Amino acid sequence: MDNFYGDETPVAAFATPPGNSALTLIRCSGKDAIDMAVSVFSAPEKLKQAKGNTVLHGWIVAANEKIDEVLISVFHAPKSYTGEDSLDISCHGGPSAGRAVMETLKKSGFRDALPGEFTFRAFMNGKLDLTRSESVMELVSAKTDTGRRHAINRLSGALETEINNIKKLLVEVLSGAEIFLDYSEDEIGADAKADTGDEAAGRLPGQKLAREALVRLKKLAASWQRERIYQEGILAVIAGRPNAGKSSLFNALLREDRSIVTEIPGTTRDWIEAWVSIEGIPVRLADTAGLRESADPIEKIGVERSRKLLDEADLILYLIDGVEGITGEDRDFITINNEQNLLLIWNKADVAANTTGNNFAVLSVSAKTGEGIAELGRAIAATIETQADTAADKAHNLQTAALGSTRQKNLIEAACAALQESLRLAEQEEPLDIIAPLLREAVNSLGEITGEVSTADILEEMFSKFCVGK
Ligand SMILES: Nc1nc2c(ncn2[C@@H]2O[C@H](COP(=O)(O)OP(=O)(O)O)[C@@H](O)[C@H]2O)c(=O)[nH]1
Ligand SMILES: [Mg+2]
Known part of the structure; x- marks a missing residue:
């Protein structure tokens, strides 16, 4: 066999x-x-x-x-x-x-x-359970102390407990709904309705509990934002005016000629990305099209895509063309995006000294000669670590449950979507027989996270990613 x-x-x-x-x-x-x-x-x-x-x-x-x-x-x-x-x-x-x-x-x-x-x-x-099984693999592959702490948290069952508690809430709502389905409302009478503690509820008894579950699910879903730094790395996007030297910097950080570098503004029309290890942190580095108004329809699409990518970025490396100096466009970008993690970089330091003065904390580099690139790498790593630590601090209480894999995140999102839809239908006073299956779906998604609901395929797919001997 x-x-x-x-x-x-x-x-x-x-x-x-x-x-x-x-x-x-x-x-x-x-x-x-x-x-x-x-x-x-x-x-x-x-x-x-x-x-x-x-x-x-x-x-x-x-x-x-x-x-x-x-x-x-x-x-x-x-x-x-x-x-x-x-x-x-x-x-x-x-x-x-x-x-x-x-x-x-x-x-x-x-x-x-x-x-x-x-x-x-x-x-x-x-x-x-499955969350703790996954944390075993997470622990043996943890690269940093913080990563280890997060894995230990899940191995201790913090996530399992929170998911089971949320599931209990939903099962309560679901069983309430199913009672109403099995009997007509007249048969159950007003007493049963009052028992749910939710007088304002429409046709779904226990709506309050369902809403509480939704809030807690969303909190878990949001936790993935910081957890994934340790699991999946981060997205760093290089931005700046055309010709600032974005593609040159991309190549310098990659230490290979991947991106097209030319002196014609607008050469990088779409974006190019590659994984690079910066000071041991996995970084998905993207080189974007220059952000400028353009009549060229293809370049326009490139600029639009770059903007979208910027919205998703964990870190923006904003390049100033040293030869041109800081322009109004640069100032606008910095003002608009200062909510996001922004590293300002003065490029072409080999031919033009940094003149930004004290108003801006700017790193000087030359993408061409490699001057300042190692320092930039260290600054990138420090920024990401500070960002992660700040986020980790917010949830430093090790009782706080947080997600540990994309598998878990996808299932939480599925549960959120089903629950949200069931609440929407309930608000519109839709019948319970179309609401209950959605609640069931949410419960099943949560069961899949812990492994209560699982199939041989799912398990084999998951465990085959482990190392031998674990
Ligand atoms: N002297 C100098 N020229 C640079 C430097 N970085 C880029 N360039 C030049 O600037 C021009 C535009 O570079 P590119 O990387 O294509 O800019 P992008 O449009 O922002 O992607 C090219 O001619 C590069 O050789 C630098 O650090 N020093
Ligand atoms: Mg380019």
């Missing part, structure tokens, strides 16, 4: 990366995992009788040959990470010992674990 998520075959995987190290850790888990390991352990009786959460010392052996001296941590179901019988085998480090132990384990019946299979089993055995 092909390997697939969801069987109970004992699996084994390296939990530590290959290379030189003091130790190599191999994790084993599954029904019969302990019995299988007994056949390759130097003290089989000791292992058979070992209690859960104990450590044994001995040798992995094959055909009476000692393979490696090991420590085995024994876990009994359900008290293990996966909820199954599990073993953590500490072998000697280096390229050879762990590999030889792994070969021996596989000969005794273990198979290689699939990516994320340990966490998948933990989820299937009710050890973790």
